[in-house]
Structure formats: structure tokens, C-alpha cells
Amino acid sequence: MLCDVCKCNDATVFLTQILEGKMQKVNLCDACSKEKGVQDPTGFALADLLLGIGAAEEIEKGAPSQKCPVCGFTQADFKKTGRLGCSVCYVTFSEGLGSLLKAMHKGTEHVGKLPQRAHREIELGDRMKALTSDLEKAVKEENYETAASLRDQIKRLEHEKAI
């Protein structure tokens, strides 16, 4: 039996794992199992292996000829490495990644830790929404003095957000 990764050496490492009720099998040669970190206790995950094998095609479907504007990464690179190029790649290849992440994880949305910075952004966003709707109301009611003051507040908030 040939190795699933390089498809040229004989497979010597056979992995079977049941993930969310689905049985998955991967056969690897010595070299590929080492490279994929099967012998490395910190690095191993089966999904990791599968990524390099079936997942790249999944991405290709979503973005046939896309290139990340920030790092220049393409789906061909993903196919080769099983890794992405930068954080913006998650936006660039979001279409193909969606189904991949769904198959790989428990959920599709992060419910864990929020960085302080994200807290602040959410807060600013909420305040901005409130001010904007107040402004619309003031304009509609032709309450121009209030509208002017609201515009100033929005401007200040935008400045704060930019920092």
C-alpha cells in the first residue's frame, strides 16, 4: 500500500481514528509520518494529516484562482503545505475554508476567549451604532443642533477607533 501523502513510498504507519462518528484512515510512509509529526507528541492531529490530503481540493473548489492580497499565498501553496500564509488568508479563502472547518471542528464559531482589544472594538462598535441611529432621528426631526453635536461625537469616536 502506498503512502497517502507522497504516493510513492510504501506505507508503514497506519492510522485509524474515529472523529465525530466518522472513521478516517490514513496510511503513511516512514518519512512522511516523521514529517507530519506523527512521532511528535505536541504536533499531531489526524485532521492535520487529512488537511494535506483531501482538504486542499476543498479550498480549490471555493477559490479557483485566488491569491491572498497581503501575503501572496495561493491554493496551490495550501495544497503543498496544508498551512495558510497569513491571517488574511482566512478571508481570502473563506469560501473553501468554511466546509473544511465545519468538518474539522465541533462548531463553526469561536465561543472562547476574547482579546481585550476585541472587547474594546465591540464596545466602540456598539456606541457608534447608537450614535448613528440617534443622528438619523435628530435629522428626521430637524433637530440640527443635536445633530451637529452627534456628528462631533461620531468623529471623535472614529478617531478613537483608528488608534
Added chain:
Amino acid sequence: MKFDNVMATGGEWLRGEGPHHQIVISSRVRLARNLKQRAFPGWAKKAERTAILELIKPRVEELPEMQDSFSELLQDLSALEKQVLVERHLISREHAAKSVGSAVIMNRRQTLSIMVNEEDHLRMQSIRSGLQLKSAFKLVDKVDSTLEAKLDFAYDSRLGYLTACPTNVGTGMRASAMLHLPGLVLSEMINQVIQAVNKIGLAVRGLYGEGTEAMGNLFQISNQTTLGEKEEEIVVRLSKVIETIIEKEHDARQMLIQKKSNTLWDQIGRAYGVLTFAHAMTSKEALNLLSIIKLGVDLGAFPEDRRLPIDELFIDTQPAHLQKSSQQKLNAEERDHLRAQIIRERLRVFPKPDITKVAKESENGSSPEPQTNE
């Protein structure tokens, strides 16, 4: 701190003092983080990797947790030194292969180790003895919170922390524990346990091998997914599963004492005999035999004060540790000789297995380990 100090002190987790330490060797939690809009280490050119390293390294070194730390660029470590760090689980095998543009920073107690430009810009890992996933998470979470005030981490409101590999996206967290399960292996129940654990989305694998061929009866259990579940939930779920496995291991040991005592004493006696008299031993054979002696200590066949020398041999007989301590590069044959020699020397003052002591333990029907909850 110099590398020789790292060698000499030994990690806190190696001393085996945590809860359930007889069965749970260590608990580890690692978080993966990346800088916003910068190429991940595997994709970044050397110049960008170095620039990112220069941005991150000083921020890590100034952490209060990193006072008197060991901080080294990967290109300044020898292959052997890197391997020693791998054998102590302070860096990954993947990181050991890195050179220019990567670094490792760890605290003196070796409970916190931070890899810069491994697969992600930051891999922060906390390691504790025994079953202490919660406190390991707490430490690494605190470090993450301190760092995020100074570094702009890649974070998406829907996907969470963005990582080089999509398998880590979300929490970026991998929590794992290393378990010593000779009872389940000898009673041939280990496969059932592995299957059951896999079914609930957790990964189990042999530490140095695969499946049941795990060397030294050592297994690692960890969370498989990182998206759609809170960090604390993952840690609690994993801890509960591990507590169940600990119970199963105790049950298996009691069963062996009661129903297969001949096989058990034969194994312990043979392990003792070979370790005490052999003149050549591979790393695999050493781990497997030491595992049986460790089981013997757990069961009371050897005195409790013999536990530490055995635990130390698990690490000290690894290839890089052997060569580092002998100050020279050795081929496989020379290593096998030296390994056997070191084991013989350390076991010189080791008493013969005393089975009568074990019988007492099983009459009480209780496991010798105190059941402390985390």
C-alpha cells in the same frame, strides 16, 4: 540562565509531585497566537521572520513569569541541545528543526516555554506534573493576556484566533496529558479505552509509537478540535475523561493482582533482572522495562523512595540526554551500552521486588495513590 543550568536543574514536572502523579506524568496546555497581517513563519521570508522575532522576543523576555529565563535563538543551539529540549517536551520536534528567525524562551522552573516562530508566531506552553490542566491553562492564559496588550494578535470575531493550520483556529489551544497505563495494556483493555475516548472527539496516541505499540506504556490524550468550544470547557471535559481513565487503570491493576498475579510478578521480575544485568539496551526496551518497574513501585513491590530514580531514568536514558551527559556524540551501539551501564549503576542499590507487600495492598482493596482532586 545557561543551557548547562537547564540540563542540571531538570524540570519541575519531572519530579512528579502533582495530583494523580503515579498515572498522570504531566499536563500541558499550549496556545497558538499570530500577529495580524504578517506572514506565518512557514510562509514568511527569512527577513520577515527575523523582523517578527525581534518584535516578539523582547516582549516575551520582559514578562514577569520570565525573570531569570533561558532565552536562546535556535541557530545558537547545537543539534544535541535542541534534542534535549525535545526529550523534555520543552520544544517540539518541528521547532528543533528551525534555525535563523526562531527562538525559545523558558522560565527557570521549566513550567513555561514559549516558542517564537514555530508553526505559528507564538506557541506558549505550560507544563505541570500530574493532573493539573486547570492550573496549566491559568498560567498560559495569564501570559497570553499580558502579551496581547503589547502585541497585535490576529483575531477574527467569528473564527477566533487565526493560526497557520486550520486545525488550531478558534482557541488555538491544545490541552494534553501524558498517562502511564501499564495496567490497561497488560490486561489488553487499552484499545477499548482508546476507541471510547476517540468517539467523544479526543485524541489518544502512544507517546513514542502508535496505538497499542506505545513505548513505555505511555499515552498522550488531548483535545482534537479548537473551534466551537470554550477553553475552560475543553479543559474540564478533558480532565473528567482523564479521571475516568485513571479509575479504569486502577481497576485493571487490581484485576491483574487478583486474577493474573503470576504474569504480573513474572513481568516485574524479568524487568528487574534484565535492567540490573544487561549490558546493551535500546531506548525502546529500556522504556518498556522501566514502565514495568514503575508499576512495581506503584503496587508496593519496591519501596516508595525508589520512585524518583526510576522516573529520572525515563528521561536520562533518552538518546540526547545520554550523549549530553557523556559529553560526546555516540553511535547507536555505544548509546545502547552506555544506557545499560547507567541503568545498572542506578539500580545497584535497588532492592529485589517484594511481592508480599503488594498482597497487603490488594487485601485492603484500595489503590495506594491518594485520590486528590484538582
